[in-house]
Amino acid sequence: MAPGSTPAPVLRATDIHKSFGSRRPVLRGADLTVAPGQLVAVVGENGAGKSTLLKILAGTLPADRGEVTLPGTLGYCPQEPVLNGALTVEQHLRYFAAARRLPDTDRGLELVRLLGYERYTQSPAGDLSGGTRQKLNLTIALLHDPDVLLLDEPYQGFDWETYLRFWDLVEDLRARGKAVVIITHLVFEQERFDLLADLADGRLTPRTPSQEDRHVGV
Incomplete structure (x- = not known):
């Protein structure tokens, strides 16, 4: 430029x-x-x-x-989290990493640490509080490091x-x-x-x- x-x-x-x-x-x-x-x-x-x-x-x-x-x-984080209640946090990361053709879930795990909910990685989304579900929602939106x-x-x-x-x-x-x-x-x-x-x-x-x-x- x-x-x-x-x-x-x-x-x-x-x-x-x-x-x-x-x-x-x-x-x-x-x-x-x-x-x-x-x-x-x-x-x-x-x-x-x-x-x-x-x-x-x-x-x-x-x-x-x-x-x-x-x-x-593009990454999009809607107001209401769109998650599968039966899948754990880690499973969500693996699923969306595969959907985005990412080689691993390293960025997702980094975001989990940054947002402070590491202890819930093996918890089903349906068992999470509303605030923690929103953290996962944001993590998924950022998983592929979007431009917008x-x-x-x-x-x-x-x-x-x-x-x-x-x-x-x-x-x-x-x-x-x-x-x-x-x-x-x-x-x-x-x-x-x-x-x-x-x-x-x-x-x-x-x-x-x-x-x-x-x-x-x-």
């Missing part, structure tokens, strides 16, 4: 529209551009369409109109220590040029982000966190 040039986006969504049946449109021309190493928050009230937008970005829900461009690899990570309220059920470990993990991803998009509605987190994208009336309005936002932190 030439000196002074702008890196190509790792995620771009253009003119995204989505309605459900005869209901009022949920998304009405939402646009979002994410650069390498950028941490973006999609902020909005309940029912604003945040999870709908993230599903469209992840490719699990088709848009009625618009385009999503994602030149690299989409997270829907990823820290629900986390204790304080895990919450801090989560942000340490996010900072490591950013330092390595990975982009992270997080759905959130918590104002006190805004100082952590490079870009806030307010979702209202079906459209996104990007803004840079103000100095006031950056001083209202944990």
Whole structure:
């Protein structure tokens, strides 16, 4: 890349529209551009369409109109963990590593250690607490070290220590040029982000966190 040039986006969504049946449109021309190493928050009230937008970005829900461009690899962590209750943590790692054609589960075990739930590797997912299930959900999303990570309220059920470990993990991803998009509605987190994208009336309005936002932190 030439000196002074702008890196190509790792995620771009253009003119995204989505309605459900005869209901009022949920998304009405939402646009979002994410650069390498950028941490973006999609902020909005309940029912604003945040999870709908993230599903469209992840490719699990088709848009009625618009385009999503994602030149690299994607990791997606939905709000509700999609796990097999009969499989252990270790079995989940082996299964998803095979699905991603990874040579081993080393990255998964590293993430298990980073998130502090090593003692549960032989436990079935159905026996885990909600917070530990969410840790496994996040581990699976990161297993293949994706270029873009989409997270829907990823820290629900986390204790304080895990919450801090989560942000340490996010900072490591950013330092390595990975982009992270997080759905959130918590104002006190805004100082952590490079870009806030307010979702209202079906459209996104990007803004840079103000100095006031950056001083209202944990």
